[in-house]
Amino acid sequence: MTPEPELEEGVEIGTCERCGDTEVRIYLENKRCEDCDGRFYPCSICKEEQFDEDTCRHIFRGDDCEWKGSGAWIDPSLKTPLFRLFDLMPTGFAVDLRVAILSGKFYTFLVAPLIGDGASLSVYGMPERDGRWVETWWGNFLIEIGQGEHSREVADAYHWLASLYQKKTLEANQATVEWIDEYLSAQKEERT
Numbered sequence: 001m002t003p004e005p006e007l008e009e010g011v012e013i014g015t016c017e018r019c020g021d022t023e024v025r026i027y028l029e030n031k032r033c034e035d036c037d038g039r040f041y042p043c044s045i046c047k048e049e050q051f052d053e054d055t056c057r058h059i060f061r062g063d064d065c066e067w068k069g070s071g072a073w074i075d076p077s078l079k080t081p082l083f084r085l086f087d088l089m090p091t092g093f094a095v096d097l098r099v100a101i102l103s104g105k106f107y108t109f110l111v112a113p114l115i116g117d118g119a120s121l122s123v124y125g126m127p128e129r130d131g132r133w134v135e136t137w138w139g140n141f142l143i144e145i146g147q148g149e150h151s152r153e154v155a156d157a158y159h160w161l162a163s164l165y166q167k168k169t170l171e172a173n174q175a176t177v178e179w180i181d182e183y184l185s186a187q188k189e190e191r192t
């Protein structure tokens with residue numbers, strides 16, 4: 001009789017409850033195989049587990065496949081795509097975004113049709129410009145960049161901003177404001 005292979009604690013051989021694979025290593029806790037388990041992530045804002053095909057707005061998988069967002073990892077390396085986005089956006093975006101986030105009213109809302117063009121993105125909480133509402137004005141620039149040649153460079157920045165939600169994501173808001181300050185002071189130095 002050959003001895004059973006050693007299994008670490010919390011694991012057994014069984015059927016995965018999500019994909020139905022049999023005779024695989026599954027976690028006792030949730031009866032999922034390792035592959036399936038890696039596709040779930042607990043959002044710290046929702047306080048609920050999310051599945052990668054249909055997550056809440058607070059988490060996303062970054063360029064490097066890591067879970068990031070206001071409900072996951074506040075990854076300082078997100079500054080790179082974010083600063084790139086600021087460079088590509090019209091002047092004043094970073095400054096106004098800072099105001100919007102600090103007001104506790106910032107969030108984005110995307111309406112995307114299933115087929116074809118015509119997506120519209122609103123950026124809420126941004127201060128008025130010349131007495132005009134600017135929600136979709138800013139949104140249109142973001143969409144344009146998102147469809148342009150630099151889209152891959154700034155995708156994580158967009159997902160990050162979309163993960164912020166009013167006063168519910170305070171820690172991530174705070175980090176974003178610090179990053180913006182860093183960006184703005186670097187810009188000031190460049191000019192002098």
Ligand SMILES: [Zn+2]
Nearest residue numbers: 016019033036
């Ligand atoms: Zn599975």
Ligand SMILES: [Zn+2]
Nearest residue numbers: 043046056058
């Ligand atoms: Zn969430």
